[in-house]
Amino acid sequence: MPNLNLPSLLLTQGDPAGIGPELALRAWLLRKEHALPPFAVLSDPAFLERVAQSQGWDVPIIAVETAQIPKVFPKALPVLPLSVSVAAQPGRPDAGAAASVVESIERAVQLVRQGAASALVTNPIAKHVLYEAGFRHPGHTEYLAALASEGTNETFHPVMMLWSEQLAVVPVTVHIPLANVPSALTTDLIVLTGRIVARELRERFGIANPRLALAGLNPHAGENGAMGAEDGGVIAPAIDILRQEGIEAAGPLPADTMFHARARSRYDAALAMYHDQALIPIKTIAFDEAVNVTLGLPFVRTSPDHGPAFDIAGQGIARPDSLIAAIKLAARLGSP
Numbered sequence: 001m002p003n004l005n006l007p008s009l010l011l012t013q014g015d016p017a018g019i020g021p022e023l024a025l026r027a028w029l030l031r032k033e034h035a036l037p038p039f040a041v042l043s044d045p046a047f048l049e050r051v052a053q054s055q056g057w058d059v060p061i062i063a064v065e066t067a068q069i070p071k072v073f074p075k076a077l078p079v080l081p082l083s084v085s086v087a088a089q090p091g092r093p094d095a096g097a098a099a100s101v102v103e104s105i106e107r108a109v110q111l112v113r114q115g116a117a118s119a120l121v122t123n124p125i126a127k128h129v130l131y132e133a134g135f136r137h138p139g140h141t142e143y144l145a146a147l148a149s150e151g152t153n154e155t156f157h158p159v160m161m162l163w164s165e166q167l168a169v170v171p172v173t174v175h176i177p178l179a180n181v182p183s184a185l186t187t188d189l190i191v192l193t194g195r196i197v198a199r200e201l202r203e204r205f206g207i208a209n210p211r212l213a214l215a216g217l218n219p220h221a222g223e224n225g226a227m228g229a230e231d232g233g234v235i236a237p238a239i240d241i242l243r244q245e246g247i248e249a250a251g252p253l254p255a256d257t258m259f260h261a262r263a264r265s266r267y268d269a270a271l272a273m274y275h276d277q278a279l280i281p282i283k284t285i286a287f288d289e290a291v292n293v294t295l296g297l298p299f300v301r302t303s304p305d306h307g308p309a310f311d312i313a314g315q316g317i318a319r320p321d322s323l324i325a326a327i328k329l330a331a332r333l334g335s336p
């Protein structure tokens with residue numbers, strides 16, 4: 001049975017030509033099996049009806065306001081209608097759909113900030129498609145931080161964490177070209193990221209004394225400076241500062257030997273220095289289960305670990321596991 005006592009979640013539409021819309025429908029179909037909390041999708045109800053029909057899935061869709069989500073959820077997929085209609089051909093991304101993608105994210109953030117829902121689960125977007133339409137943020141992670149600070153005097157440093165039962169990883173630098181990583185990597189940035197991760201593992205994940213492991217940047221963590229200066233000159237000083245603040249932090253560790261099973265048992269989260277150093281191990285170990293969670297925001301945001309998978313969109317073969325894991329984690333972290 002779906003657990004109707006849990007607060008409602010909001011799912012964004014994601015790229016309508018990708019697998020996000022069909023995964024939202026699948027998650028609703030699997031709601032009882034996975035005891036999912038009530039959720040609604042911010043999209044065009046007629047578009048989602050067409051997606052369900054094209055797959056031959058029996059998913060009644062009802063346009064709602066947030067207060068109605070728990071009541072409607074057991075019998076139909078609640079949808080918060082957007083101001084625009086949505087049309088898309090599976091696997092054929094079109095920058096013309098960007099307005100609906102962005103509205104879905106913005107309205108979901110607004111509603112969560114107003115307390116009308118407990119957390120946000122974003123469906124995948126293709127960043128290059130949004131860039132074509134003038135979107136200026138590297139991805140959700142950075143965009144959500146900008147939305148979170150709107151109308152306040154606060155700024156938020158968003159931290160991307162990919163989490164699974166087997167491994168949690170955090171890229172310290174995120175959506176930047178590899179060539180820019182060494183100059184973007186500063187002791188301050190690593191310390192700030194480590195503090196946020198330690199705090200949220202404690203406060204949101206309930207780990208009393210989080211253990212962090214920090215990767216080096218260069219082969220063999222720099223081989224005592226012979227293979228790069230960042231490990232000793234930038235990362236090691238950050239680890240010293242984190243330790244002085246009482247945070248358990250190991251490293252800089254050679255990245256090639258810190259992700260096997262025995263090594264993973266020694267830490268709660270690995271801080272990697274760039275995107276692929278973090279995401280390759282977790283997507284190799286736990287592609288179907290891992291969840292992307294943004295730390296450092298004043299609200300909970302999770303997402304599946306994968307992208308819009310245009311190559312299989314509309315075929316009904318995309319696995320809903322990571323979206324379901326994202327819904328479960330959002331419910332857990334968003335519970336009062």
Ligand SMILES: NC(=O)C1=CN([C@@H]2O[C@H](COP(=O)(O)OP(=O)(O)OC[C@H]3O[C@@H](n4cnc5c(N)ncnc54)[C@H](O)[C@@H]3O)[C@@H](O)[C@H]2O)C=CC1
Pocket residue numbers: 019123124125126127128140292303304305306307308309310311312317318319320321322
């Ligand atoms: N949270 C987000 O919005 C994310 C967005 N992206 C975006 O995705 C776009 C495309 O990236 P790709 O590298 O192609 O990654 P992708 O994750 O969309 O696809 C990579 C491969 O994994 C497969 N795959 C992905 N999800 C699957 C699922 N649920 N079930 C079965 N197979 C699945 C795809 O079919 C493809 O072969 C990029 O533009 C990137 O910006 C990537 C990751 C997360």
Ligand SMILES: NCC(=O)COP(=O)(O)O
Pocket residue numbers: 138139140141142279292303305
């Ligand atoms: N590879 C993960 C990813 O790109 C997710 O980015 P975001 O849209 O969640 O910021």
